[in-house]
Amino acid sequence: MSSGFDVKDSIMQIKPYVPGESKLTTDKPIRQLAANEAPMGASPKAIEAAQDSVAQLNRYPEGGAVALREKIGERFGFPPEQLICGAGSDEIIALICQAFTGEGGEVLYSQHGFLMYKISALAAGATPVSAPESNLRMDVDSMIEAITENTRVVFVANPNNPTGSYSTLAELERLHAALPEDVLLVIDAAYSEYVDADDYDDGSSLVAKHRNVVMTRTFSKLFGLAALRIGWAYGSADVIDILNRVRGPFNVSVPAQAAATAALDDWDWAMDAKDLNNRLLPVVTQRIRGMGLTVYDSVGNFILIDFDDADRAAAADTFLRGEGVIGRGVGGYGLPTCLRMTIGTEEDMDFVTEALTRFIESEGA
Ligand SMILES: Cc1ncc(COP(=O)(O)O)c(C=O)c1O
Missing domain, CATH: 3.90.1150.10 (Aspartate Aminotransferase, domain 1)
Known part of the structure; x- marks a missing residue:
């Protein structure tokens, strides 16, 4: 067309x-x-914080979402300088594709993976590649088989939407071990807060160990702030630095930052x-x-x-x-x-x- x-x-x-x-x-x-x-x-405290923030609608947001990153860091135990916030995790997915791939690059995800991976890959000029699943679960072997010299980014939604299935930490580690060091593994943990399984990891333990892994999260699901568009990611200093270069300077609105910060206080x-x-x-x-x-x-x-x-x-x-x-x-x-x-x-x-x-x-x- x-x-x-x-x-x-x-x-x-x-x-x-x-x-x-x-x-x-x-x-x-x-x-x-x-x-x-x-x-x-959403938490009544988050709603109140968003409402209070509208008195300042003439002001640009704090560009680096400093207070929110500090709050996320405190709540989940991650260094704030290794966090980035976005207008929903959708924006972070798009920024990852924009920064880490482009024409000639391939973006790999599993067969029934979240649709934004394909859309963001195409928007960046890259080729989307999907690997067959078995029993509606990400299949590590089929993902590994689909890796080529052009693979730049690998997305795993964990748990995945729409299947509801999850990959174990052992599976993610095996997938990561098969990736060249310059390929970015993105673990999209939008639904991670719901998961209690012992063999599950939101991806953060891989981020802590490896430069080429990033975990994305959202306030849209458990925290009920979908309307405000607010998500975040935890990655190595290098990955976060690259994403900050392509991020719009004021990408997360004032009410979104205020509500998300308050939501984390209302645990x-x-x-x-x-x-x-x-x-x-x-x-x-x-x-x-x-x-x-x-x-x-x-x-x-x-x-x-x-x-x-x-x-x-x-x-x-x-x-x-x-x-x-x-x-x-x-x-x-x-x-x-x-x-x-x-x-x-x-x-x-x-x-x-x-x-x-x-x-x-x-x-x-
Ligand atoms: C797996 C997954 N990742 C990311 C998102 C995007 O969420 P948001 O952009 O609202 O943070 C969704 C939304 O449905 C999702 O299902």
Whole structure:
């Protein structure tokens, strides 16, 4: 496809990201379960901090997000000078591609990996390469097989969206060991706060040991600040220095910095949000499995339901929308037989499971 402008061919290959929908034409209460957002909202302290900050809307933000980086460093135990903040982790993913690859470079990720890796790779002029997964999990051997002399950046979402699966620290170490030193391994840990598994690591232990590993995180999920667009990354001093060179000088807004800083001070709120999710996740999974549907094991704040048939998944989506439930079709991820559903409130989840039961009954009618 040609635009008539002198833009990179790879940009014209991008299929723009389609965000989860938030509106429906129904008079039923809407349950927005399409974008893995926090069902209980943000911490009241974070909301208050954002509100207070608007008195200074005429002022540019603090460009280096110094106070926020210090707070992140204190909370998670990382040196603030090895952190960078972005307008969502999406921005950091884009900056990584812009800085570490370009025409002739390859960006590797696994088959059902988060879509922004492909989009950001193409935007940077690089070639996206996806490696087959096994059982909807990143397969280290197939990733290693896909490494070429042109590989520049390797993305692993851990846990991955939309599959909900995670890679163990041992798997990540094995993948890292196979990478040349000038290839950057990006561990996208957007959902890491939800994960309790003993063999899981958010990537930070690899960052501490290796110059060519960076971990990305977000305030959009557990902390409920998706609207403000705020994410961050932890990497070696060299990687952070490179990213700071391509970062816009005022890339994170004043309300975003204020709210994120306050959110980290309200740790109990975040842990309550996690507990709610982690209590509902297995219950909802079991209930839907009990209906005869496949639900993949998830460690995130969402589940992936497999209807075994693309038409059936589409019919379920339409039925649920008629009930006010907005889930997420994941055909764009190569999973046309599946629907992804955020874990909402307890009431949302009761409603969703009842609505799915009604859907299955309606099929027999
Ligand atoms: C795996 C993964 N990484 C990154 C992001 C981007 O999050 P944000 O840009 O809101 O920080 C998402 C959002 O859904 C995600 O699922």
